[in-house]
Amino acid sequence: MTAAQDQSRTPPxxxxxxxxxxxxxxxxKWYGQISALSEVSFDVEPGVTGxxxxxxxxxSTIMKLxxxxxxxxxxxxxxxxxxxxxxxxxxxxGYCSDLDRYYERVSGxxxxxxxxxxxxxxxxxxxxxxxxxLEEFGLADAMDRAIGGYSKGMRQxxxxxxxxxxxxxxxxxxxxxxxxxxxxxxxxxxxxRGLGERGKAILISSHVLHELQDVAExxxxxxxxxxxxxxxxxxxxxxxxxxxxxxxxxxxxxxxxAARLCAMPEIIGVRFTDDGIQVETKGGSxxxxxLTHIGAEAGGLIEEIxxxxxxxxxxxxxxxx
Amino acid sequence: MVIxxxxxxxxxxQPTSRWRRGWPIAWNExxxxxxxxxxxxxxxxxxxxxxSLISLGWQFxxxxxxxxxxxxxxxxxxxxxxxxxxxxxxxxxxxxxLRESFWVFMVLTTLVSCRAVAKDRPTxxxxxxxxxxxxxxxxxxxxxxGSFLLMGTVFIxxxxxxxxxxxxMASDWTQLEDxxxxxxxxxxxxxxxxAVLTYAAVAxxxxxxTPNRSSLIWAFFILGTAAAGRVLSxxxxxxxxxKAIDPWDSSKRLVEWxxxxxxxxxxxxxxxxxxxxxxLALLTIGLYRRLxxxxxxA
Numbered sequence: 001m002t003a004a005q006d007q008s009r010t011p012p013x014x015x016x017x018x019x020x021x022x023x024x025x026x027x028x029k030w031y032g033q034i035s036a037l038s039e040v041s042f043d044v045e046p047g048v049t050g051x052x053x054x055x056x057x058x059x060s061t062i063m064k065l066x067x068x069x070x071x072x073x074x075x076x077x078x079x080x081x082x083x084x085x086x087x088x089x090x091x092x093x094g095y096c097s098d099l100d101r102y103y104e105r106v107s108g109x110x111x112x113x114x115x116x117x118x119x120x121x122x123x124x125x126x127x128x129x130x131x132x133x134l135e136e137f138g139l140a141d142a143m144d145r146a147i148g149g150y151s152k153g154m155r156q157x158x159x160x161x162x163x164x165x166x167x168x169x170x171x172x173x174x175x176x177x178x179x180x181x182x183x184x185x186x187x188x189x190x191x192x193r194g195l196g197e198r199g200k201a202i203l204i205s206s207h208v209l210h211e212l213q214d215v216a217e218x219x220x221x222x223x224x225x226x227x228x229x230x231x232x233x234x235x236x237x238x239x240x241x242x243x244x245x246x247x248x249x250x251x252x253x254x255x256x257x258a259a260r261l262c263a264m265p266e267i268i269g270v271r272f273t274d275d276g277i278q279v280e281t282k283g284g285s286x287x288x289x290x291l292t293h294i295g296a297e298a299g300g301l302i303e304e305i306x307x308x309x310x311x312x313x314x315x316x317x318x319x320x321x
Numbered sequence: 322m323v324i325x326x327x328x329x330x331x332x333x334x335q336p337t338s339r340w341r342r343g344w345p346i347a348w349n350e351x352x353x354x355x356x357x358x359x360x361x362x363x364x365x366x367x368x369x370x371x372x373s374l375i376s377l378g379w380q381f382x383x384x385x386x387x388x389x390x391x392x393x394x395x396x397x398x399x400x401x402x403x404x405x406x407x408x409x410x411x412x413x414x415x416x417x418x419l420r421e422s423f424w425v426f427m428v429l430t431t432l433v434s435c436r437a438v439a440k441d442r443p444t445x446x447x448x449x450x451x452x453x454x455x456x457x458x459x460x461x462x463x464x465x466x467g468s469f470l471l472m473g474t475v476f477i478x479x480x481x482x483x484x485x486x487x488x489x490m491a492s493d494w495t496q497l498e499d500x501x502x503x504x505x506x507x508x509x510x511x512x513x514x515x516a517v518l519t520y521a522a523v524a525x526x527x528x529x530x531t532p533n534r535s536s537l538i539w540a541f542f543i544l545g546t547a548a549a550g551r552v553l554s555x556x557x558x559x560x561x562x563x564k565a566i567d568p569w570d571s572s573k574r575l576v577e578w579x580x581x582x583x584x585x586x587x588x589x590x591x592x593x594x595x596x597x598x599x600x601l602a603l604l605t606i607g608l609y610r611r612l613x614x615x616x617x618x619a
Contacts, residue, residue, distance in 0.1 A: 067452045087454035091336060095452040099445040105356075117345045118453040120336030129332075162449075167332035199330070 021045060021170045021201030022066055027075035029061050029225075036061040039075070040227045042220055044170070044203050048196035050216030051205040052316060058225040059205045060098075063174050066203065067095045080169055091120060094168030096159045098175040104148035108139055108158045111147060115162040133165040134158075138187070153184030160188070164195065171195060173204040177211045189215045213312040223320050236315050241282070243318045244268055246308035247291070250276040257301050260294055278308065342455060343463035350467025354433050362432065369425040372417035373479035377486060383408055384490040408487045409499035411582050414480045414507050419573045425475055426518065426569060427543065434468035434522030435539035436532035438612075443531060457612040461523065468519040476515045481508065503580055510576035517572050517597060524604035527611045543569060562592035571596050 022044035029037040037058045053059045064070040065077050068084030082089035103111060109130055116126035134143040137157045142150065147158060156176060163171060173192070177185050192215050196202050203220075206212045212219070213233065221228040221236075229236050237245070251257045254277050258270045261279055266287065269280035281287055288305060295302030308314075336342075354362040383396060383406075405412035438461070441447050450460050484504055488497045522539060529535035546567040553563035565571040571593035578588045 069448060069451060087339070087456065090452060090454040092331070093452065095449075097445065097448055097452075099448060103444065103446070114345055114349075115449070115453065117337075118342055118450065118455055120342055120454065121334060122337055122341075125334060166334075167330070169331065 021080060022172075022203060023076075023078040024062070024065070025076045025078070027065060027072045027077055029058075029065060029070065030073045036225050037065075037072075038225045040222070040225075041075075042227060042230050044201050045218075046196070046199045046201045047218065048192060048202045048204060048216045049218040049220060050212035050312075051203055051220050051222065052209060052212060052312065053207065053222035054320075055207055057222045059207070059222060060174070061225075062220075062222065063172055063203075063205055066172055067093060091166070092169040094163035094166065094171040096163040096171070096173045096176055098178065100155060100159070105146055107144050107146055108134055108150070108154075108161070109143040111158060112162050112165055116165055119166045121166070129165055130161075133161045137161045137191075151184075153180050153187075156180060156184065156188060160191070169200060171200050171202045173202065175206055176204060177206060177208065185211070209312040209316060219312065221316055221319060228319050229315075233310070233312060233315065237310050240315065240318050243309070244280040244282055245287075245310065247279045247281065247287070248273070248276065248304075248306050248308050249279060249291070249302050250304040251302050253301055257294075260301075264290075276304075339459060342453075343459050343466070346450070346455070346460060346463035347467040347470065350433070350437055350464050351470045353436075353467075354429070354471055357432070365428055365432070369422075369428060369475045370479055372421040372425070373475070373483055376413065376417050376480075376483045379406060380408055380483060380487040380490060384487065384492070408484075409496050411503045411507060411580055414484055414500075414504070415510075415577065415580060415582060417483075418476055418480060418511065419576060422476070423569060426472070427540070429472050429475065430468075430518065430522040430543075431536045431540055433471055434519050435526045435535050437464040437468060437523045438526040439529045439535035440526075440532040442529075461527070461608065461612055464526075465520055465523045468523050469515055472515050472519050473512075477508065477511045480511065506580045507576075510579045513579070514572040514576050517601065518568060521568055521600060521604060524601075524608055527608055543567075562589070565592040565596040568597060568600055 024040050024042050027037060027040045028035065040058075040062070051059050051062060061070065065072055066079065066084060068077075068079070068086075068090065071085075077084055079089050080092040084090065084093065106114075109127075112130035112134060113126045116129055117123065121129060131143065134140065137160065139154060139157055139161070142154060147155065150158065160173075160176065163173070176192070177188060180188060189211075192202060192204065196217070204212065204216060218230070218232055219236065220230050229239070231239075249257060254272060258272070258277055261267045261270055261277070267279055267281050271278045271280075288307075291302065291305050295305070309318075354366055356362065399406055404410055405416050407413060438447075441450075447457075447460070451457060455463070484500065488500070491497070525539045525542070526532070526535045529538060547569065550564035550567040550570060553566070554561060557563055565574070574588055575590055575593050575597070578590050578593075
C-alpha cells in the first residue's frame with residue numbers, strides 16, 4: 001500500500017455513521033511558493049494511527065488542516081463526515097496541541113472547566129465533568145493547584161484531559177510524549193491505547209519513532225510533504241522488497257547454524273557478528289517459524305532470534321533513503 | 322441481553338448556544354482588570370469611579386441627605402452659577418464622563434481592551450479557542466463584549482445609577498420629569514461611545530504580537546490623534562472638524578450632539594461620523610487579515 005494516492009475517493013456522507021473519522025482527499029497546501037503538502041490522501045479509522053515524519057515533513061500542516069486551523073489549497077479534509085471548520089463537527093474533535101504555554105496561573109480544574117464551557121457544556125456540567133476527567137487522569141490531588149507548578153507529565157495530562165473531557169470521536173495529539181520521563185510516558189501510552197480500544201479515532205504525531213511504535217497500530221509516513229506509505233508496521237515492512245530483512249541469531253555454534261541457513265533458498269546472506277549471526281533474507285515473517293523449527297531440530301542450536309529492522313525507524317529509513 | 326461492545330459512544334449533553342459559549346471568554350476579559358498584581362487593577366478600577374462618585378455625593382447634598390447649616394440658599398446659588406451641577410441638566414450626567422474621564426478611558430483601554438487579543442497570541446491560546454467551536458469572529462466579539470462590560474460599568478452604569486439615586490431621593494417627581502426626556506438619549510449616546518471605543522481598542526490588540534507593544538501603540542495612537550487634531554484645528558483657523566480625527570473627541574461630540582447638549586445640538590456630525598467610520602472600517606479590514614491562525618511552515 002506504499003504511497004497510496006487514491007484519487008478516486010469520494011467524500012462520505014455527513015450522516016453516515018460508518019464514515020471514516022478523518023479523511024484527507026488529495027489535499028495540497030502551499031505557503032506562497034513553498035509546497036508543504038502535496039496530493040495527500042488517507043483515512044483515519046477508530047484505533048490509534050501514528051503520523052510519522054521528520055521535522056518539516058508536513059506533520060504539523062496535516063494537524064492544522066485536520067483541526068480546521070488551516071484551509072487546504074487544494075483537495076478536501078473531512079472530519080466526522082463534515083468540514084473541520086464547522087462548529088458542530090468540531091464538537092466531535094479533541095485536540096491536544098504541542099504547545100505548552102497556556103494559562104500558568106489558573107488551576108487544572110479551572111482550565112478544563114473553561115475548555116468544556118467553550119465546547120458547549122453548561123457551567124454545572126462543565127465543572128462536574130472536569131473534576132471527573134482530571135480524577136481519571138490521576139490529577140485528583142493536584143487539580144486545584146496552578147498549572148504553572150505542575151511537572152511536565154502533569155501538564156501533558158491536563159492537556160490530554162482538556163482534549164478528551166467531552167468524549168470526542170476523533171482525537172488529534174501533536175507530540176504528546178515529548179519531554180516526558182519514562183514512567184509518565186508509559187502511563188500516557190497506556191492511556192492512549194485505552195482510548196483507541198474504546199473506539200476513538202486517534203491520530204498521534206511524533207518524530208520519535210520508537211515511541212509511536214509502542215502506541216499505534218497503523219502508521220502514516222510523511223516525507224517532504226508527501227504521503228510516503230500507510231498501513232500496519234508488518235504490512236509496510238513486507239512491502240519493502242528491495243531491502244532484505246535482517247535477523248539476528250544467537251547460538252553456541254554459529255558456524256553450524258550458518259551452514260544450515262546457507263542451504264535455505266530465501267537466505268541471501270549470512271554475517272558473523274560479536275553476538276552471533278546476522279542473516280539477510282527475502283523471506284516473509286513466516287521465516288521466524290522456520291528458524292525456530294531449525295533451532296529445535298538441531299538440538300537447541302539457536303538460543304535467540306530477533307528481527308533487526310522490523311521496526312518503524314528502519315522502515316522509515318528504508319523508505320526515505 | 323444487549324451487547325454494546327466497545328464502539329465509540331459520545332457523551333450525552335445538550336450543547337449551549339453560540340452566545341453562551343463565548344461568555345466565558347467575555348467574563349474572563351472583564352475580570353482581567355482585577356487579576357493584576359498587588360490589587361493594582363482593583364485600585365485603578367475604583368479610582369475610575371471618582372468622577373461619578375463626586376456626582377453621586379452631590380446628589381446627596383442637593384437633595385438634603387447631608388444638611389449643611391447655612392442661612393443663605395447656597396445650593397441655589399451654586400447651581401445658578403454652575404448649571405452643570407443641576408441634577409436636572411444633561412451636563413450633570415455627561416460631563417463626569419466626557420470632560421473628566423479621558424484618563425479613565427485611557428486606563429481601561431490601555432490596561433485591558435487593547436491587550437485583549439495580543440495577550441492570547443504569545444500563549445497560543447488562539448489555537449485552543451479556535452479548535453473549540455469558537456470562530457475567530459466569535460472570539461473577537463466575546464473579547465469586545467468583555468471590554469464593553471468593563472468600560473460600560475464606568476461609562477454607562479455609573480451615570481445611570483447617579484440618575485436613579487437622584488430620582489429616588491428627590492422629594493417630588495420634578496427631577497424625573499425634567500431629566501426623562503434626555504436620559505434615554507444620554508444612555509444611547511454613552512452605549513454608542515463605549516461600543517465604538519472598545520471595538521477600536523480590542524481591534525488594535527489584534528495587530529500586535531505582545532500586549533505591552535499593543536498598549537504602547539494604542540496610547541500613541543490616541544494621544545497622537547488628539548494632538549494632531551488640535552494642531553490641525555489651529556492651523557486651519559479653528560476649524561473644529563479637524564479634531565474629529567481623534568476617536569475620543571469625535572465620539573464625545575457625537576454623544577453631545579445626539580443627547581442635545583448645548584451648544585453641540587447644532588454641531589455638524591458628518592466629520593465625526595466619517596472619521597470614526599473610516600477608523601472602524603480600516604480596523605475591521607485589518608481584523609479580517611489578522612484574526613486567523615498564523616500559518617507558518619515548519
